[in-house]
Amino acid sequence: EAQVTQNPRYLITVTGKKLTVTCSQNMNHEYMSWYRQDPGLGLRQIYYSMNVEVTDKGDVPEGYKVSRKEKRNFPLILESPSPNQTSLYFCASSFQPGLLYEQYFGPGTRLTVT
Amino acid sequence: AQTVTQSQPEMSVQEAETVTLSCTYDTSESDYYLFWYKQPPSRQMILVIRQEAYKQQNATENRFSVNFQKAAKSFSLKISDSQLGDAAMYFCALSNDYKLSFGAGTTVTVRA
Numbered sequence: 001e002a003q004v005t006q007n008p009r010y011l012i013t014v015t016g017k018k019l020t021v022t023c024s025q026n027m028n029h030e031y032m033s034w035y036r037q038d039p040g041l042g043l044r045q046i047y048y049s050m051n052v053e054v055t056d057k058g059d060v061p062e063g064y065k066v067s068r069k070e071k072r073n074f075p076l077i078l079e080s081p082s083p084n085q086t087s088l089y090f091c092a093s094s095f096q097p098g099l100l101y102e103q104y105f106g107p108g109t110r111l112t113v114t
Numbered sequence: 115a116q117t118v119t120q121s122q123p124e125m126s127v128q129e130a131e132t133v134t135l136s137c138t139y140d141t142s143e144s145d146y147y148l149f150w151y152k153q154p155p156s157r158q159m160i161l162v163i164r165q166e167a168y169k170q171q172n173a174t175e176n177r178f179s180v181n182f183q184k185a186a187k188s189f190s191l192k193i194s195d196s197q198l199g200d201a202a203m204y205f206c207a208l209s210n211d212y213k214l215s216f217g218a219g220t221t222v223t224v225r226a
Contacts, residue, residue, distance in 0.1 A: 033214070042118075042205055042216035050212060058213065090159065092214075103214065105159035 002027045004106035006091050012112045013081055021076045021109050023091030031094040032074040033058070033103070034066065036087040043090065049074055081113040116141040118208050120217035127196045128225050134181075135191040135220050137206030146210035148182065148189045153219070154202040162204070165189065198224050 004025045013019055025032065033048040035058075045058030049068040063085055065077040074093075078085060088110050092103040118139045127133035139148070150162040165173045165182050172180050177197075181190045193200055201224045206217040 031212070035214075035216075040123075040218055042120075042218045043207075044216070045213055048212055056212065059215075088157065092159075102161060102164065108157045 002104070004091055004093050004104050006089075006106040006109050008109060009107060010110045012114065014114055015082055016080050019078050019081060019111075021078075021089060021091075021111070023074045023076065023106060024072050025074075025093040025104070026072065027093065027095070027104065028071065029093035029104070030071070030096050031103075032068065033092050033094075034064070034074070034076050035090045035092065036060065036085075037090065037108075038087050046076070046089075081111075083113050085111065086113050087111060116143070116208055116210065116213070116215050118206050118215050118217040120206055120220050122220045123218070124221045124223070126223045126225060127193070127200075129196055129198060131196055132192060132194045133196055133222060135193075135204055135206075135222070137189045137191070137217055139187050139189060139206070139208045139215075141187075141208060141210060143210040146208060148180075149207040149209070150178070150180070150189075150191045151205045151207060151216075152200075152202045153205065154199075159205075163191065193222070196224050198226060200224055 007022045034046040035043040037043045044060045047066040049055045091106040094103045146167045148165045152160045152162050163175045177194045179192045203219045203221050205219050
């Protein structure tokens with residue numbers, strides 16, 4: 001089954017404790033992206049990757065890191081989480097960069113930072 | 115920079131009736147895509163409908179249709195014959211280059 005998976009689905013952590021949210025897709029997609037969803041703000045793009053070893057900032061990259069060492073994986077790293085990073089996070093992938101005619105979304109990760 | 119605005123935080127519709135969700139956007143690009151995504155309580159993002167900016171014909175998917183007004187930068191979604199399963203948050207989104215920008219969302223409730 002074609003899908004984007006994220007782990008963990010739920011995470012409660014404390015300020016400053018490094019964490020990684022994994023994202024994996026099995027569709028051989030070139031393009032992958034991370035979004036955060038906050039009430040009243042919709043989804044905002046954090047980082048995206050056009051292919052292996054090619055990443056770039058989205059609209060809200062501060063406090064986040066990403067890497068793309070393999071085509072299928074695109075982990076999101078929070079080196080020192082803060083309470084303002086409490087949010088719902090989505091990973092998504094698309095067959096190709098350029099015009100994103102369709103993105104496949106993961107199930108979301110609910111992160112709480114206390 | 116590109117922006118997407120959904121001016122209706124909430125909409126309510128009677129089952130079997132029609133509801134229209136508004137979306138306006140701003141972009142300097144001439145080539146782009148517009149989308150409506152549905153997010154039910156499960157939080158899964160589900161693509162409802164897609165419109166290519168270079169196509170004048172409005173997209174339709176079963177009970178879902180759009181009214182795309184390129185000059186006015188408007189992209190509304192019409193849900194006909196509303197069903198209880200249509201209750202969700204709906205997001206309008208705009209893509210060009212490598213970015214996808216979303217509106218704040220409209221919560222649709224369906225009254226039985």
